[in-house]
Amino acid sequence: MAEWPLVELTAVACLAAMTAYVLFAGADFGGGVWDLFATGPRAKAQRGLIADTIGPIWEANHVWLILVVVILFTGFPKAYARVSVSLHIPLTLMLVGVVLRGSAFTFRSYDRRDDEIQRRWGLVFAVASLVTPLLLGVTAGAVAAGGVAPPGTRSFAAAYITPWLAPFPIAIGVLTLLLFAFLAAVYLTVEAPNAALAGDFRARALGAGLLLFPGAAVALYLARNDSPWVFTELTGASWAPVLHLLTGSAAVSALVALWRRHYRIARTAAAVQTALIVVGWAMAQWPYILPPTLSVYDAAAPTATLTLLVGALAAGAVLLLPALAYLFAIFGRSANGEPRSASGPDSHAR
Amino acid sequence: MTDLLAARSQMAVSLAFHIVFAVIGIGMPVLMVIAERRWQTTRDPHYLELARRWAKGTAILFAVGAVSGTVLSFELGLLWPGFMEFAGPIIGMPFSLEGFAFFMEAIFLGIYLYGWDRISERAHLWAGVLVAVSGALSGVFVVIANAWMNAPTGFTLVNGLATAIDPVQALRTPAAFPQTLHMTLAAYAATGFGAAGIHAAMLLRQPANAFHQRGLRVALLMAIPAALLQPLSGHHAAGFVAATQPAKFAAMESLFETQAAAPLLIGGWPDPVRREVRYGLEIPGALSFLATNDFGATVPGLDRVPRQDWPNVRVTHLAFQVMVGCGMLMILAGLLGWRALAQRGDLAQHRRLLQLLVIATPMGFVATEAGWIVTEVGRQPWIIQGVLRTADAVTPMPGLIVPFLGFTALYVLLAVAVVWLLRRQILGAPDTTEWRRRHEPITQPARHG
Numbered sequence: 001m002a003e004w005p006l007v008e009l010t011a012v013a014c015l016a017a018m019t020a021y022v023l024f025a026g027a028d029f030g031g032g033v034w035d036l037f038a039t040g041p042r043a044k045a046q047r048g049l050i051a052d053t054i055g056p057i058w059e060a061n062h063v064w065l066i067l068v069v070v071i072l073f074t075g076f077p078k079a080y081a082r083v084s085v086s087l088h089i090p091l092t093l094m095l096v097g098v099v100l101r102g103s104a105f106t107f108r109s110y111d112r113r114d115d116e117i118q119r120r121w122g123l124v125f126a127v128a129s130l131v132t133p134l135l136l137g138v139t140a141g142a143v144a145a146g147g148v149a150p151p152g153t154r155s156f157a158a159a160y161i162t163p164w165l166a167p168f169p170i171a172i173g174v175l176t177l178l179l180f181a182f183l184a185a186v187y188l189t190v191e192a193p194n195a196a197l198a199g200d201f202r203a204r205a206l207g208a209g210l211l212l213f214p215g216a217a218v219a220l221y222l223a224r225n226d227s228p229w230v231f232t233e234l235t236g237a238s239w240a241p242v243l244h245l246l247t248g249s250a251a252v253s254a255l256v257a258l259w260r261r262h263y264r265i266a267r268t269a270a271a272v273q274t275a276l277i278v279v280g281w282a283m284a285q286w287p288y289i290l291p292p293t294l295s296v297y298d299a300a301a302p303t304a305t306l307t308l309l310v311g312a313l314a315a316g317a318v319l320l321l322p323a324l325a326y327l328f329a330i331f332g333r334s335a336n337g338e339p340r341s342a343s344g345p346d347s348h349a350r
Numbered sequence: 351m352t353d354l355l356a357a358r359s360q361m362a363v364s365l366a367f368h369i370v371f372a373v374i375g376i377g378m379p380v381l382m383v384i385a386e387r388r389w390q391t392t393r394d395p396h397y398l399e400l401a402r403r404w405a406k407g408t409a410i411l412f413a414v415g416a417v418s419g420t421v422l423s424f425e426l427g428l429l430w431p432g433f434m435e436f437a438g439p440i441i442g443m444p445f446s447l448e449g450f451a452f453f454m455e456a457i458f459l460g461i462y463l464y465g466w467d468r469i470s471e472r473a474h475l476w477a478g479v480l481v482a483v484s485g486a487l488s489g490v491f492v493v494i495a496n497a498w499m500n501a502p503t504g505f506t507l508v509n510g511l512a513t514a515i516d517p518v519q520a521l522r523t524p525a526a527f528p529q530t531l532h533m534t535l536a537a538y539a540a541t542g543f544g545a546a547g548i549h550a551a552m553l554l555r556q557p558a559n560a561f562h563q564r565g566l567r568v569a570l571l572m573a574i575p576a577a578l579l580q581p582l583s584g585h586h587a588a589g590f591v592a593a594t595q596p597a598k599f600a601a602m603e604s605l606f607e608t609q610a611a612a613p614l615l616i617g618g619w620p621d622p623v624r625r626e627v628r629y630g631l632e633i634p635g636a637l638s639f640l641a642t643n644d645f646g647a648t649v650p651g652l653d654r655v656p657r658q659d660w661p662n663v664r665v666t667h668l669a670f671q672v673m674v675g676c677g678m679l680m681i682l683a684g685l686l687g688w689r690a691l692a693q694r695g696d697l698a699q700h701r702r703l704l705q706l707l708v709i710a711t712p713m714g715f716v717a718t719e720a721g722w723i724v725t726e727v728g729r730q731p732w733i734i735q736g737v738l739r740t741a742d743a744v745t746p747m748p749g750l751i752v753p754f755l756g757f758t759a760l761y762v763l764l765a766v767a768v769v770w771l772l773r774r775q776i777l778g779a780p781d782t783t784e785w786r787r788r789h790e791p792i793t794q795p796a797r798h799g
């Protein structure tokens with residue numbers, strides 16, 4: 001087994017990448033959801049703002065997922081292989097969503113703006129943005145529920161379907177979707193160029209944020225039976241009350257700040273809340289990467305690999321974080337103060 | 351269709367689809383940067399227009415490359431969990447480095463595409479340079495992973511398990527250099543001839559179009575050196591294959607019998623049952639030279655390999671012929687293009703060259719696909735040469751034909767959409783009169799950035 005704290009560091013890096021994916025790419029998916037539900041007199045402006053906000057950054061945000069996968073198969077190859085076998089179906093469906101979301105969004109940005117085809121790409125983009133987080137959550141829920149086990153001699157359904165097509169994973173899927181939609185709406189209140197548009201997203205953020213409470217309650221209730229180890233930790237561990245207190249207060253702060261139109265504060269609070277939810281899930285599973293049997297220690301690659309991986313991740317971060325900061329500094333409205341160009345990447349070429 | 355065959359087919363379709371976009375993602379940024387640099391030094395607005403239009407095309411293609419690449423990184427596990435469990439700790443390193451290269455590429459491409467009016471001209475050009483560099487690096491890293499599959503190093507096999515794993519040693523697999531060099535050149539040649547062919551086609555229609563004139567010039571600047579260097583690097587790669595993977599090498603050339611002064615076979619249809627080749631043209635001694643730089647050397651044939659370990663000889667041989675054939679055509683086009691460029695005149699006058707370039711438009715891509723078929727089919731039945739069999743690495747999940755057909759349909763749909771969109775972009779390029787109307791009155795165009 002690898003020396004302390006190599007395994008722990010690898011796991012933390014994986015968790016950090018996962019959290020970053022949820023915080024950044026999650027919001028991009030959420031934006032697609034609000035594209036689907038764009039309504040009212042400003043529906044067009046809502047869609048425009050969403051497209052402008054995610055346009056320059058979604059591809060970079062998306063790479064966090066690649067990083068998670070890479071850390072998994074390099075650092076925890078056994079876990080990656082087992083997840084890929086047991087959850088083949090939801091992962092494949094999720095990939096279809098990833099493909100359609102990304103390409104439809106880009107096709108829409110670069111196709112003519114006026115015609116029917118354009119509208120169809122928009123619909124594909126929006127629906128894929130809704131389905132993908134759902135499946136991502138289902139996959140995570142199935143892992144937490146111990147759905148990843150060697151197929152053995154079980155029937156096809158028992159080995160490949162019931163582990164994820166069950167109430168608890170679906171509840172986690174819905175929760176993920178709500179969370180992404182909430183994050184996106186909160187971020188968009190900051191990005192909106194005027195108060196009316198900000199108000200639209202404020203209402204959406206409040207709605208999604210309030211729904212998160214019953215969503216989380218249902219998930220916790222279902223966890224009692226379907227993911228008892230996670231449930232026991234989340235209710236009984238010594239750190240649990242602290243975590244719940246912190247998450248709860250971040251959630252309430254986000255809602256209060258939204259209500260009082262302090263959008264920047266709401267954004268910070270919502271991000272903290274989301275990060276705590278991901279971290280809480282990981283802590284409830286710890287030290288199992290695939291509960292109830294495979295721990296991070298059993299799944300870990302040999303020391304030589306982990307040493308290099310952790311080194312490469314650290315070196316990469318030194319390169320990556322300033323570059324990301326530069327990207328967000330250029331395109332964040334907050335940093336820039338000026339409204340974005342209203343029509344995307346090629347407006348100036350017209 | 352067996353599950354194994356379905357898995358192999360799905361992998362092949364996904365990779366064959368992805369490589370087109372990956373190649374463009376490596377090559378196009380170079381073209382954009384050259385054009386933008388020319389705009390900055392000459393202030394010829396055509397170059398700015400070129401950089402912007404190329405950037406738009408790249409944006410569409412990059413997105414498809416990114417999502418299809420994501421599919422691949424999951425598919426490695428979804429289809430080949432046995433392979434990843436074995437290989438992950440050994441070759442995870444290049445994949446991790448690749449991950450960072452993707453990050454840099456995606457970040458600076460976002461800045462490049464959307465930042466025309468937001469950052470200084472200089473910063474913008476540098477963003478483009480970083481896209482080009484990280485694009486090339488991401489290709490290099492993933493090809494190193496593949497090179498390791500062809501020539502695995504950095505571990506000791508004990509009872510089917512890898513021990514004494516040394517990922518640094520794995521990165522230094524001897525296949526890495528020949529394969530990454532050959533692949534990177536392929537990307538530049540394919541994109542260069544792809545772009546050159548499109549501009550050449552437009553010039554045949556509108557010979558006076560200055561926009562397409564410049565586009566063709568810049569594209570040739572990248573395509574020609576790559577095309578001329580490619581056979582040298584291919585020869586280097588061949589020597590390496592001969593030394594490490596005799597079965598693949600013999601299949602490439604349909605060499606059934608071990609021979610001294612083995613001939614190079616051009617064309618021909620191998621018959622693996624009767625172990626003979628029909629309708630081929632033989633160049634005496636040339637195969638020995640390709641393998642070892644010595645016309646008289648002995649080249650091991652397929653008779654040295656157990657029958658059940660042969661790759662598909664027909665497919666490997668045919669693919670190799672296609673690759674080399676395309677390479678030869680690109681060399682011809684490259685030499686003629688060089689001569690035309692050296693004359694410094696109006697490229698549209700060289701109609702024969704333009705026609706040849708139009709024919710060569712897809713050749714780089716065809717050669718790339720064919721080359722990968724040589725590499726991958728030629729390695730069968732091994733997924734890791736001599737270590738792990740493809741059949742032992744496949745997922746136990748049944749019904750793999752369903753995802754295979756699903757992804758194939760998805761990719762066909764995407765391909766149609768991409769072609770449709772690019773057609774609009776290309777046909778929307780400014781024609782001569784429109785260009786005059788838009789630019790002639792402006793002597794010093796507005797500064798961007």
Ligand code: HDD
Nearest residue numbers: 529533536539581584585587588677714717718721722725
């Ligand atoms: C523009 C594309 C292109 C062109 C013109 C050529 N190739 Fe190539 N070739 C590739 C694109 C390519 C490739 C797609 O990039 C491959 C697949 C794997 C790799 O590393 O490069 C490849 C593989 C490949 C291999 C197998 C390497 C392996 O399995 O490890 C050999 C022996 C050659 N090539 C040899 C040649 C020769 C002798 C050429 C003479 C003209 C040639 N190639 C032209």
Ligand code: HEM
Nearest residue numbers: 371372375376412415416419420422423452456485489492
């Ligand atoms: C098993 C093989 C492969 C895997 C797992 C893989 C994985 C990926 C992934 C995950 C991405 C998306 C990155 C992003 O979001 O920006 C990507 C894009 C890319 N890949 Fe691949 N890839 C494979 C083969 C190749 C090959 C053979 C090359 C080229 C030599 C290549 C070159 C690229 C490039 C340049 C990109 C950038 C996107 C673009 O320009 O379109 N990949 N790949």
Ligand code: HEM
Nearest residue numbers: 358361362365366369492493495496722726727732733740
């Ligand atoms: C992008 C260019 C590539 C193309 C067009 C390509 C093509 C193919 C083809 C045709 C097959 C099926 C071979 C057969 O089963 O007969 C295959 C299999 C496979 N390739 Fe590649 N390949 C590419 C690059 C890569 C890279 C860079 C990697 C790994 C890092 C890779 C990993 C695999 C694996 C794991 C399989 C399945 C197992 C096997 O058949 O050996 N490929 N690929």
